[in-house]
Amino acid sequence: MQILDFKKRHPKHSDRVGMLAIMLALASLILGGCGKDPAMAAIETDAYGFQCVKCQAKFYTDRKSPLGSKCPKCQQDYVEDVVGFWCEKDQHMTIRPRVSGPEGAAVCEKCGTSLKNAMISPKQKDLVAWGATKSGS
Numbered sequence: 001m002q003i004l005d006f007k008k009r010h011p012k013h014s015d016r017v018g019m020l021a022i023m024l025a026l027a028s029l030i031l032g033g034c035g036k037d038p039a040m041a042a043i044e045t046d047a048y049g050f051q052c053v054k055c056q057a058k059f060y061t062d063r064k065s066p067l068g069s070k071c072p073k074c075q076q077d078y079v080e081d082v083v084g085f086w087c088e089k090d091q092h093m094t095i096r097p098r099v100s101g102p103e104g105a106a107v108c109e110k111c112g113t114s115l116k117n118a119m120i121s122p123k124q125k126d127l128v129a130w131g132a133t134k135s136g137s
Contacts, residue, residue: 047124049132051097054078058132060124065136072135084122085115095122095130 049060052071059072069077080097087094087108094109106115122130 045121045123047122047127049082049095049122049127049130050079050135051082052076052078053080053097058082058127058130059135060127060132061134061136062124082122082127084120084126085118086120087111087113087115087118089113093120093122093126095126 045063047060047062049058051058052074054076055071055074055078057071057073069079071077071079080099082095083098084093084095085106085108086092087110090108090111090113092108092110094106094115096106106118107113108115
C-alpha cells in the first residue's frame with residue numbers, strides 16, 4: 001500500500017489556502033464596515049445647544065457658527081453647553097446643561113427613569129423641540 005503525500009501532489013495548495021484566507025479577511029473588513037458605528041452616531045450633531053445658567057435662555061448655533069462666552073439674551077458669562085440623555089423606555093430625550101459630579105446624574109423628565117450611559121448629542125430638531133432659538137450668524 002502506497003501512502004501519498006498531499007503536498008507532493010498539490011504543491012500550490014498552501015498558497016491557495018493563504019490567498020483564500022486573505023480574501024475572506026478583506027471581505028469581512030469591507031462588509032463589516034458598512035454599518036454606522038452607534039458611538040459615532042451618538043456624538044455627531046448638526047447644531048450645538050446652550051443654556052444660560054443666569055436667565056435660563058435656551059439657544060443653539062449651527063456647527064459652523066461658534067458661540068462666544070456671553071448669553072445672547074442677558075449678555076452675562078453664564079453659558080453652559082447642553083447634552084441630551086435618551087430614554088429607551090419612553091423614547092424621550094431630556095436636554096440639560098452638561099454638569100459633572102453627583103448632580104450630573106440625569107433623570108428622564110418624562111418618566112423619571114435614571115439615565116445612565118444614555119448621553120447623546122442633540123440635533124437641531126431636538127434643540128428646537130426643547131425650546132431653543134437660533135443664535136449666531
